[in-house]
Amino acid sequence: MSDKTMDMLFNSGVLTGEREGALLPPRELWEKKKGGVVVIECPQRIPCNPCHTSCPTGAILPFEDINNTPNVNWEKCTGCTLCVSACPGLACFVIDLTFSEENALYKLPYEMLPLPSKGQKIQCLDREGKCVGEGTVENVTQPRKDRTHVVHVSAPKSLVTIFRAIRVVK
Amino acid sequence: MKQTATEVLVIGGGAAGLSAAAEAASAGAKVLVVESDLRLGGQLIKQTHKFFGSKDEYAGTRGFKIADILLNEIDSFKDSVSILQNTTVTGYYIEDDTFTAMRGEEEVFQIKSQKTIIATGAQERLIPFPNNDLPGVYGAGAVQTLMNVYGVLPGKRVLMIGAGNIGLIVSYQLMQAGVEVAAIVEAGPRIGGYWVHAAKIRRLGVPILLRHSIKKALGEDVVTGAVITGLNEKFEHVGPEEEIECDLICIAVGLSPTTELLSQAGCKMMYVPQLCGNVAQRDRTMRTSNPGFYTAGDASGIEEASAAMVEGRIAGLSAAASLGYPTEHGKIDEYWGRLESLRMGEAGARICQGIECVLVKGWEGASHE
Numbered sequence: 001m002s003d004k005t006m007d008m009l010f011n012s013g014v015l016t017g018e019r020e021g022a023l024l025p026p027r028e029l030w031e032k033k034k035g036g037v038v039v040i041e042c043p044q045r046i047p048c049n050p051c052h053t054s055c056p057t058g059a060i061l062p063f064e065d066i067n068n069t070p071n072v073n074w075e076k077c078t079g080c081t082l083c084v085s086a087c088p089g090l091a092c093f094v095i096d097l098t099f100s101e102e103n104a105l106y107k108l109p110y111e112m113l114p115l116p117s118k119g120q121k122i123q124c125l126d127r128e129g130k131c132v133g134e135g136t137v138e139n140v141t142q143p144r145k146d147r148t149h150v151v152h153v154s155a156p157k158s159l160v161t162i163f164r165a166i167r168v169v170k
Numbered sequence: 171m172k173q174t175a176t177e178v179l180v181i182g183g184g185a186a187g188l189s190a191a192a193e194a195a196s197a198g199a200k201v202l203v204v205e206s207d208l209r210l211g212g213q214l215i216k217q218t219h220k221f222f223g224s225k226d227e228y229a230g231t232r233g234f235k236i237a238d239i240l241l242n243e244i245d246s247f248k249d250s251v252s253i254l255q256n257t258t259v260t261g262y263y264i265e266d267d268t269f270t271a272m273r274g275e276e277e278v279f280q281i282k283s284q285k286t287i288i289a290t291g292a293q294e295r296l297i298p299f300p301n302n303d304l305p306g307v308y309g310a311g312a313v314q315t316l317m318n319v320y321g322v323l324p325g326k327r328v329l330m331i332g333a334g335n336i337g338l339i340v341s342y343q344l345m346q347a348g349v350e351v352a353a354i355v356e357a358g359p360r361i362g363g364y365w366v367h368a369a370k371i372r373r374l375g376v377p378i379l380l381r382h383s384i385k386k387a388l389g390e391d392v393v394t395g396a397v398i399t400g401l402n403e404k405f406e407h408v409g410p411e412e413e414i415e416c417d418l419i420c421i422a423v424g425l426s427p428t429t430e431l432l433s434q435a436g437c438k439m440m441y442v443p444q445l446c447g448n449v450a451q452r453d454r455t456m457r458t459s460n461p462g463f464y465t466a467g468d469a470s471g472i473e474e475a476s477a478a479m480v481e482g483r484i485a486g487l488s489a490a491a492s493l494g495y496p497t498e499h500g501k502i503d504e505y506w507g508r509l510e511s512l513r514m515g516e517a518g519a520r521i522c523q524g525i526e527c528v529l530v531k532g533w534e535g536a537s538h539e
Contacts, residue, residue: 011360012333012378013368044365045515047476048222050230066224067515086230088220089366112346112374129375146232148220165373 014127019043021069024161029074036079036096036105040070041164042089054086054144081107081150085143094150095160103154105138106163110151115140116168123167124155131167133159172279176202176252178489179269179283181259181431184212185475186467186482187289188240193486194287195247197495202281203244203251204271206258210244211237212291214475216314218346219339222364226508227476234318236475262434267462269431285462285489288432288450289482292425292468297331300386302419306393310340310422317347325418329396330354333378335363335474337422341371344420352414355382355398357405357423364517384419385411393419425472432469435460444524445471451528455488455502456481459533464489471528473521480508 001009006016015022021043024030030037038059040051045067052060052070059077060070083092084107094107106124116122116137124133135155142149151166178194180187183205191201209215217233228236244251257273259281269281294309296302308316308324310332316322328349330341333356341351351371359380361368368378381401388395396419400409426447433439437450437458450458450465457464466485467478484505491497513521 008380012356012380013361013365013372015369041369042366046222046364046366047224047512047515047518048229049224050220053225054230065514066511067518086220087366088222088230089364090370091366113348125373125375127369127373129373146220165370167374 015041015043025072025074030095031097033074033077033079034096034098036094036098036107037074037077038072038079038083039093039095040072040091041093042069042091045069048088050086050088051083051092054082056080056082079107081141081143084109084150085146085148093164097157097160099154102156104157104160106135106153106155107150108153108164108166110149110166111147112168114168114170115149116151116166120168122151122153123169124153124159124163125165125167126162127164129165132162135163135166173282174202174279175282176200177284177493178202178486179204179281179286180289180486181286182212182289182291182467182469183207183210183253183255184289184291184467184478185214185236185240186291186469186478186485187212187287188237188244189479189482190287190289190464190466190486190489191251192240192243192247193483194490195244195250197487197490197497199250199490199493199495201247201251202283203253204257204259204281205253205255208256210241210253210255213311214240216318217339217475218318218343221476222474223476223512227479227512233475259431262431264434264436283462284493285464286435287464287466287482287485287489288429288469289465289467289485290428290431290469292446292472293428294421295424295426296421297384297423299384301389302387304387304389304393305391306389306417307387307419308421310336310420313340313418313420314343317343323347323349325349325416327352327416328418328420329384329398329414329416330420330422331384332356332422332424333361333363333368334422334424335367337420338363338367338371340420340422341376342367345371345374345376349418351376352416353398354378355384356380357383357401383407387419388413393417425468427469427471429469432458432463432465435463437463437465440528442471442524442527444520445528447472449528451530453530453532454506455491456485457488457492457533461492461533471521471524474512477509477512477521480505480512
């Protein structure tokens with residue numbers, strides 16, 4: 001992809017490459033962390049900090065300036081998903097690479113209907129909404145009881161850098 | 171004609187007006203809030219998404235819940251705050267220092283106030299294109315009102331014009347309501363709204379076409395589609411035409427401050443592109459060149475609701491202080507600190523440029539408050 005195409009894509013809301021505010025956790029730590037760690041995709045400076053204020057372990061570091069992009073201490077992250085449901089931009093995801101040999105557990109924010117149920121097969125979507133695979137719903141939670149659900153999906157580990165949303169086929 | 175009087179008149183019961191009313195009442199002032207709509211809350215009651223900002227601006231809370239929080243706060247001052255809904259302030263007559271107002275379709279009366287806070291919000295802009303008078307062409311505000319206030323779906327498949335925060339948020343809400351978003355066209359080279367709002371829609375497969383716009387709406391009696399094309403640097407239609415099938419065209423190309431009453435009050439006005447139109451010059455207390463008039467929220471420049479609420483607090487506090495009610499020392503500086511921090515991001519830089527143009531150090535002859 002040319003730089004210009006990459007820029008156009010990013011300027012329309014699709015993450016291209018790693019950026020400040022959208023860094024992946026260090027792989028070695030990530031592979032060992034039971035419960036998973038947070039992956040944040042928040043590359044623009046906007047006045048917002050609920051990811052930090054909702055974090056019970058201090059993994060999402062305090063904001064010196066509320067407009068800064070988030071910084072994470074992944075050592076401290078337990079994958080609890082409180083930030084996943086608190087983030088107004090739905091930009092926090094938890095990915096647990098210890099789920100099984102082939103599959104990771106993806107914990108993704110979901111505010112659409114219908115709500116999927118445990119055991120249901122769903123489509124795994126990439127950042128442009130393309131179906132890139134199939135996953136199985138392992139759990140559906142509502143961490144803050146505010147109607148933002150977190151859907152836990154087991155899906156191949158190979159999707160770890162691209163799978164960011166689900167489509168429930170009616 | 172019937173006349174009613176108040177110490178502080180707040181025109182507009184949205185994010186800024188409610189915050190202003192609560193603040194003025196908490197200082198001890200008698201407040202009258204006049205709202206043209208059937209219910210209070212302004213744009214907040216249509217916002218189903220969670221707000222950005224910090225805890226002070228209720229970040230992470232959905233907009234309509236924030237309206238509830240403000241209404242509860244107002245309710246705690248119910249001895250000093252009166253509210254008139256379904257009432258439009260139709261004019262200000264400077265020679266009599268009197269407002270005229272209309273409640274419903276029949277009742278006309280006058281209002282006298284010692285201090286007035288203009289929190290009238292904004293109006294939607296529209297863009298001209300052939301057939302834009304067909305049923306099915308809506309402003310984004312109307313779509314939100316139908317959908318989120320009255321529970322009415324405006325269509326089945328929508329073309330959204332504009333990728334500012336409103337275009338992005340309303341697209342997302344339409345999807346939540348089961349409406350298919352065919353595409354979002356944006357005339358600029360990048361989305362105007364928050365990147366994360368765009369990302370969550372893109373992930374669900376909605377194309378956002380940059381440097382694109384609508385050329386015409388299609389349909390005989392109602393909208394059945396739209397023709398879109400690319401735009402060049404001069405925003406002229408170029409390249410191949412593409413036909414989009416849709417029964418709803420939603421226009422979200424920006425807002426203009428609603429400032430007629432400020433003009434009628436002789437407030438010094440200024441055209442400031444960064445604040446999206448004609449706005450009143452003001453000092454740090456949000457007072458305009460007319461000592462009886464304050465401005466806050468979108469009426470003072472288009473910005474996020476979080477900033478509107480803080481501006482409302484400043485205006486309410488200042489209006490009460492100017493009537494001699496004791497207010498906490500340093501509170502205005504604290505509120506300005508919040509505004510400054512909200513304005514330190516990418517979008518805020520533009521707002522700050524605009525504020526710099528309209529902010530005056532003080533008004534001649536005014537005592538320092």
